[in-house]
Amino acid sequence: MVDRESYNEKPQEHLNKSTEAILNSSLPTHEKRQVLMQASLLAGLVHDEVLIKRIFSEVENMINIEESSTYRLIIERGERKALSEALIRLLTIKFGELSPTYAERIQEQELTALQTLTDKIFELDKLEDLEKFLH
Known part of the structure; x- marks a missing residue:
């Protein structure tokens, strides 16, 4: 049970206790990683x-959280979002305003397709050339 008063007054102490409890639990390492990722x-x-x-x-260093499938999914989602936003900006600079359909299709692409399109962006002569890269 969480003591709400101490949680609000001493959040660092509460989070330290919580992470220690997870780390010291009998859970297998892969489950500890997932629980810690969710806790984070x-x-x-609610915290800054x-x-x-x-x-x-500190916790990430102790348990190598980068091996967590949840962590990898979050990172990939962030990479896809950043790359699709960058591509939309670059294509807008090169060809003018993109239609909402093209923007949506770019945002729906897998990371590898976005990487390929990024590599080929200078080979595009017209906006319609995007079709061969969009699935």
Whole structure:
């Protein structure tokens, strides 16, 4: 049971205790990674970024959180979003305003397709050339 008063007054202490409890639990390592990732995501909803980084960066080093499938999915989603936004900006510079259909199709692409399109962007002569790269 969470003591709400101590949680609000001493969030760092509460998060430290929570992460220690997870790390010291009898869960297998892969489950600890997932629980810690979920705890980090939830804590990020109510606490500032500095506190979350301080607490969970130590934890990440201890359990190599990069091996977590949840972590990898979040990273890939971020890469896809960033790459699709960059491509839309570059294509807009090159060809003018994109139709909403093209923008949506770009945002729906898998990471590898976005990477390929990024590599080939200078080979596009007209907007319709995008068709051979969009699935």
